[in-house]
Amino acid sequence: MRYLLSVLLLAFCLQAQVTVTLTGPASVTAGGTANLTVSIAGTTQAGVNQNIVGVQWSMTIPATATIGTCTVPTNLSAENYQAFCGPAASLAAEIIASGTFTPLADGAVANVPLTFATTQTPGTLAIPLTGLYAVNSSGTNVNGVVSGPVYSLKILSICDLNGDGIVNVADVMLAINGLIGTTTCPLSAVAGGCTLANVVNEIIAVTGGTCKIP
Numbered sequence: 001m002r003y004l005l006s007v008l009l010l011a012f013c014l015q016a017q018v019t020v021t022l023t024g025p026a027s028v029t030a031g032g033t034a035n036l037t038v039s040i041a042g043t044t045q046a047g048v049n050q051n052i053v054g055v056q057w058s059m060t061i062p063a064t065a066t067i068g069t070c071t072v073p074t075n076l077s078a079e080n081y082q083a084f085c086g087p088a089a090s091l092a093a094e095i096i097a098s099g100t101f102t103p104l105a106d107g108a109v110a111n112v113p114l115t116f117a118t119t120q121t122p123g124t125l126a127i128p129l130t131g132l133y134a135v136n137s138s139g140t141n142v143n144g145v146v147s148g149p150v151y152s153l154k155i156l157s158i159c160d161l162n163g164d165g166i167v168n169v170a171d172v173m174l175a176i177n178g179l180i181g182t183t184t185c186p187l188s189a190v191a192g193g194c195t196l197a198n199v200v201n202e203i204i205a206v207t208g209g210t211c212k213i214p
Helices: 002-015 168-182 197-205
Strands: 018-023 026-031 033-041 052-060 065-067 081-085 090-097 108-117 123-127 128-134 145-147 151-156
Touching: 018 052, 018 128, 018 151, 033 052, 052 123, 081 108, 128 145, 168 197
Parallel strands: 018 145, 026 151
Antiparallel strands: 018 033, 033 108, 052 090, 052 128, 065 108, 081 090, 123 151
């Protein structure tokens, strides 16, 4: 009986969790922007709404990345919710309601644009959520707030013009075609565009050298 009771209590505790999860694109090219989404689940437990009106989280990002203006989805903006983001290197952010509002339901609660410098090193970047905190309409902390799966973002080389994860002759051809005007240049103005110099930089990268764009 004690064993069964323990199992039931454990199952209840596992069920009674509010989960905050970060999601976004699978990859982004150095110099580009990844639009991330923070979502919440478990706002209703055993048929009872938790009346959550505020969520806070932290995430550490590379020094070469910057956070844009955090926003809330349109439906939450209409309910007087606002998103706030702190310093870029160690982002502290929150979403909170003011005035007349409706408690949060499961779903997206904030949009976080993350822009990487063109000098960002290619590779896979893990961005966990920490410092999770939620509060209900009575101003009381909500217990059992946990993070969902850690979000992983693959940073592609800026020389990877077609975004397939490989820098090869196909990327050189894209740069050449962009230079002569047969196709739209895949390189942004920030990266210097499709110049003869960048075509040479592509060839250097394809032959094993370091990507020198921009």
